Amino acid sequence: MLAVEMTLLGGRYRASSFDDRRKAEWPPEPARLFYAAVNVVYQSSEPDDAEVEVLRWWETLGAPEIACSEALLRSVVDHYVPGNFASSWTNDIQPLWREVERHQRSLMEAQSSGSPSDAAKAQKALDKVIAKVRTATERYTRPTGKESLQVMDRVAEVLPHRRGKQPRTFPTAVPDDPNVYFIWRSADPTAQQRSTLDAILGRIGRVGHSASTVSCRITDDPPDPVWVPTSSPACERQLRTTDTGLLEALLEEYERHHGYLEHVLPARLTGYVRAGKPSTVPTRQNEIGDWIILRFKSRQQLPISRTLDVARAVRAALISHAPDPVPPLISGHIQGSAEQLRAPHMSVLCLPNVTHAYSDGYIQAAAICLPDDLSPDDRTTVLDALDRWSAHAGGDRYRLTLPGGLSRDLELGVLDADSGALPIRAPVASRQFWARRARTWSSVTPVALDRHPRIGRNPDLDELSAAVAPIISRMCERVGLPVPESVTASPVSVWSAVPPVAFGSRRGFPQYCVGGRRGDRRFTTHVTIEFPEDVRGPLIIGAGRFFGYGLLLPTPGSTRTASEL
Template structure:
């Protein structure tokens, strides 16, 4: 018998958008239900905490929605006042002012019946069920605040009808062997309650604590998991800064530019013809499809206390690199005259000491950001740890921007993602920084291409490192693998 949370909307519309706000969220994500329960819970009540902790420990729920639904072709629009708060408010922050002089836009889904059901497979203890029911009855809305709803929990016999008859569309957690028709829905996970409370105290958004879970429409044909797709790069050689040393991610382009120059200097000092090594300097003739080395700044992201600061650097060697050049680069990095041991960054008054980090390095929090396997583990889902710079200007921040990201993936030697999520602000990975326009340009006259945090979903597992965008050779667009089964980041 499943444990059900039934959501009855007061109107036949579900008002919630995808993270990039380009379309309506459908089906509804179970993560929203859990966040709604947390929002009405008393953080000082141990019974509330115990019930929510029980719920977050359960497997992802089945989601039942009306089979007949449609997204509005034109999103809803409304004028809204600002919520700005300042010690000395100016005329731009007065409550009567509109937000930037523009209407707010949100997407909605029209439903044949205003009912949705979330089914967890485990029956809770009687006391837990009672607490969850009291919390559910206190929830005022789901999705946007305008989406008023009544929530109710129950333990009932499994069936297809929920509270009302009629055809249902059933989304269930996907097994590891299913790749066709998989859609990522945000779902609760162990430890989420603590993360949400911490995020609230730190002024962070709830969506930044979300972890995706693969779902598939019931009846979808299962396809066996194929082999891992090899990425563009075969080797990742990483170096950590000295203990206690970190750099602001805004210096990424300066750090990676200095790293590229330093590696070329080491090769030249060893007697190699750097000008002939196209993979190092990247100046290729039109039609030359050979891969180019990528020089990376490695940020500390994906952990609870991640700050997004650089903890080290790395050099990614392309898979088609000439074996002679590969041996020369590795020798210069690791052996010749002590290898790469220091790095002088123009923005710093002192040289950075570097320590080589091998595959067997101790996975402490500081070194974890610099371990090669953290960035190379095969995964079907990757999210940017540093924002990517688009390869061209999209027409507008709608579906065109996702198509631009798809083009960037093809240019980076990756398979085309089956799904792309783009954020206008914020990041998918905890701690991942957003960079100013000046920090994503190498030269002053570089075109002001947009920089965005993205999440890529591939039909097959792709081996890293995955780096996308026009500044990928200098580390921007570096992605972190996300385990789609447990939502973990990296290794």
């Protein structure tokens, strides 16, 4: 057995939930402890080989049991704090700093391409713009003795109490007991591994936010667990944990972003339940089975408004590489007919990065969704079509061609059921990320209604919601979901990174058309749905659900806290 004791020195734990930055995380995720250990080991330019080997052993241990007390999750409110830069500084040379960031990205891309000449050109361009920054800094900061009162007032903004204030949040959990234990029952470390790991743990100063100072050590007498991992769909928490290959994925991701680019720490999502507490299985859709994840290669992502184009292109690629005649499972049509298949068949979803305030709204991966209880022969048919698609593109990628001739490269992720076996590069590119449980759900891609609501030309939100609610209720019933308690419809999503429904404009999501761009148009709208009980995702509804429309996520703040369970 291996058990790690983590003591919160300040008596509180400050960390945001990975899927909702306004929600405090509790219990602490096991992956955070691993991230902290990797950080202290690789602070040295030449990390100790023995410590690296211990990290590689640690990542294979999987999800631990967790022993911790209940915690009070503080209400999250906006705190207005001074910004890092005064307006007198940022207004003058902020464009130059953005140019520095752009050239830094170009340099990293050139270095990763392996071309010395391109790297040298990029380094020269970066040095040139940095020289401009130095010149501009000297020009704007050198006093002349003739400054006006207005200029002197702006210069005084460099003092913290004179700077403009920006809203920030500090999600915090205050536990009854500051000690948290991570327990791997089946682990059998050698004396050397225990000694090396204990030395690494002793150097960890914080987990989560920098204000969450901790002290960590190996212990031989942990208490009984409170949270235990489970592969059951009746999980109460989704926590990030480790898996084989996580250390390598972290190093590769750092080589890509170097702290300059937006990034998400790799992890595996694992379901947890309270020890000894029977859990009720929340309602789930009865037609959604495993997903096959195809990730977009770095810097080839597309905006979420291209969802229909991506989904239809993936389906077209599979049809072109499927056996003849094309199986109804892939085509969605009765064989030898244009009539749509009513039985569950393959669908394609686009998985976007939209859940954070600073999300870019770009599609990270496409998911080929297979029906539940799929026969082995049908599964083999889909996998064979994938193999032929990959072989046609050279064997190491999936070349996707979109309308207008635009092409993108995809790479295979993991055949991702609830017990997926490989670490993921970003949580959003995983079925488990979308398979959470909540009562209130909001659309990430708009829902295409199967009939037009009876509304006027310019309805207000109340009129729109009243007209859409009965249609949404019938669609939920048809896919095995309970009748909603309330439905709110709007052309705008609750997720800030999600564009609105276009309604004739070229911006935002286009309306869904049955049979392609010139087919029968369906009314599309964003929705927020509240169910009378917990519903477990993935949640996809509407006429466009086989092409990525109607994908929903738990509304921010709707997932249950520890004190409510």
